[in-house]
Amino acid sequence: MKKKRRFTLIELLVVIAIIAILAGMLLPALQQARRKGMYATCVNNFGTIGKAYVQYTEDNKNMLMMYWNGGSSKFSTKWWGGEKLYFSTGNTAGMMAPYLGTVQQGTLGGWRYPWTYPQYRVKSKFTCPERHRSEFTPTTASALHFLGLNSPGSATNKSITHIRYPSRNSAIMETRNDTQPWSNHIDKNSIAYPHTNNVCNVLFVGGNVMSIPRGRIPTDADQSFWRPSCKKNTW
Numbered sequence: 724m725k726k727k728r729r730f731t732l733i734e735l736l737v738v739i740a741i742i743a744i745l746a747g748m749l750l751p752a753l754q755q756a757r758r759k760g761m762y763a764t765c766v767n768n769f770g771t772i773g774k775a776y777v778q779y780t781e782d783n784k785n786m787l788m789m790y791w792n793g794g795s796s797k798f799s800t801k802w803w804g805g806e807k808l809y810f811s812t813g814n815t816a817g818m819m820a821p822y823l824g825t826v827q828q829g830t831l832g833g834w835r836y837p838w839t840y841p842q843y844r845v846k847s848k849f850t851c852p853e854r855h856r857s858e859f860t861p862t863t864a865s866a867l868h869f870l871g872l873n874s875p876g877s878a879t880n881k882s883i884t885h886i887r888y889p890s891r892n893s894a895i896m897e898t899r900n901d902t903q904p905w906s907n908h909i910d911k912n913s914i915a916y917p918h919t920n921n922v923c924n925v926l927f928v929g930g931n932v933m934s935i936p937r938g939r940i941p942t943d944a945d946q947s948f949w950r951p952s953c954k955k956n957t958w
Contacts, residue, residue, distance in 0.1 A: 761851070761852040764851070765851040766924060771849070772819070772870075773926045775819050775823050777929075778822050784882070785884055786882055787876055787880070789803065789878075790872055791803075802817055803877065804817045804819065817831065819831060825847070831849060832870035833850055834850065851869060854915070870896070870898065871898035876892065876951050877903070886951045889927065890927050892928045893925050893927055893948055896914060896926070897916075898913055899913050906944040906949050923935055923937065943955075
């Protein structure tokens with residue numbers, strides 16, 4: 724019987740080297756595909772939130788969503804953030820909650836990560852998978868909040884019928900920590916750019932979603948992108 728030929732050490736090393744080279748060639752492509760998948764998830768999340776935002780507007784006589792239902796935290800029972808108020812036990816779900824079907828103790832699209840109340844460390848199902856809580860240092864009773872309601876749009880009780888450019892007026896954006904996006908926040912790095920292509924997902928009053936490069940987001944406060952009643956539309 725003919726004896727089976729075994730691989731020599733050199734041949735084994737050559738095979739291992741070829742496998743390593745092929746893995747090195749495929750890994751970047753796999754990582755890129757994974758990033759694209761996470762990015763697509765972020766956009767899909769915004770699309771879901773956009774539908775909820777439009778439904779809320781329609782159910783409230785076309786009035787835009789306010790940050791607080793009473794004008795300020797002192798006189799309010801609900802906030803816009805989609806999920807239940809911090810440390811609440813009663814019916815204090817956010818204004819977006821009935822439309823999104825979410826009732827966690829947390830912030831919409833972010834991490835609730837207080838030091839003093841570890842039982843409330845929860846992650847929203849709308850959080851972008853490209854973000855992680857380790858990116859930020861949590862403070863006592865603080866939230867890692869990655870979605871913010873546009874300040875001028877949420878400060879006035881305005882009807883969508885009075886907005887000149889609903890599809891160009893921002894409503895909700897990706898932000899850092901618990902902040903409201905506004906033109907003077909761009910230089911302070913409050914607006915988040917978590918994606919590898921350096922874009923920020925923006926939901927507009929009309930319900931449409933755009934991924935806008937950092938350089939295209941207007942820094943001019945007197946602009947339809949920021950102000951619902953502004954007559955400008957130059958961005």
